[in-house]
Amino acid sequence: MGLHKFHLIRTSLATLALMMPLHAAMAASMEEEQSLVDRATLTVRDMFSGATAGSKVTRYLAESRGVIVCPSVFRMSIAFGGGGGGCVFLTRDAHGSWSDPAFYRMSSANFGLQLGMQDVQVMLFVMTDQGVQSLLDSQMKLSADVGTSFASSGSGLEAGTAGEHNTSIKGVQKSKGLFAGAALGGSKMRVNSAANRAYYNQIVGPEDIVVSMRVNNSGADPLRSALTEVLATAQSRPDKNGQTTTPTTQQPQQPMETAPSGSVSSQSLPAQ
16 A cells, blocks of 8 residues: 555544534434424423313414423523523414524523523414514523513413503413512524534524525424314314314415514513
C-alpha cells in the first residue's frame, strides 16, 4: 500500500470517527422532539376526552386558525415563580388540513407570594391571522393587556366568559398539583430553532413549517389526525340540551397578510 493511499484511509477513518458522535447527537435530538410531538398528541386527546358539542374547547378548535400544544409546563417555586416547557404550533389551511408542528418553548419568571409545584397541560387556540403572525416572530410575550383569555381547571375545561371578545388567542390549561398564584401571564413563547432543525433535518423557520407548509415529518401524522378526530367526536356528542353540532365546511381563507407584531396578553379565568 502506498504512503499516499495510507494517509487517505487514515484521514477518512478519522473524519468518520469525528462524525459519529455528531450523528448520534442529532438522532438523540430528533428522538426528543418526537417525544414532545407524541406527548402533544396525548394532551390533545386528554383535553377533549369529555368535550361535547357545547364545550368551549370544541368551539375554539372549530373556529381557530391554529393551535399551540404544551404537554407539560412544569412550575416549582418558593417565593419566586418560574418554569417552562416545550410546545408545538400547528395551523390549518383553507381545506381544513393541519400543518406539521413548529417547535417553541414557553418560559416564565413571576415574582410574588407563590408556593408549591404544578404540572400544567396547555392548549392555546389562535383565532386570527394577527395571532398567527405574532407567533412567527422569534418571541411572543403573554402580557397583561386584553388579547388572550384562559380557562383554568384541574378537572374540566369549562370556564367563565371574561375576556372572550376580540381576543386573538384563547387558551385552556389543565393542572396537576397545587400552586398558589399559578398563571401564564408574563410567560414568553420562543421559537426553538434547534428543535425545528433537528426534526426536519434542515434549517427551517416557523413560517416554512406552518404557513408555506413546505416540510413534513410523518412522525407528526398522529398529532395532525388527533386534532381532526377530536373535533369531529366532540361535535357529535350532545351537549346538556341534547344538541349536537353539524360539522361545517371551512370557508376558503385569504392568504395571511403580515400584521404588525405586538404583545399578546393573558387574563386568568375562574375555574368551574
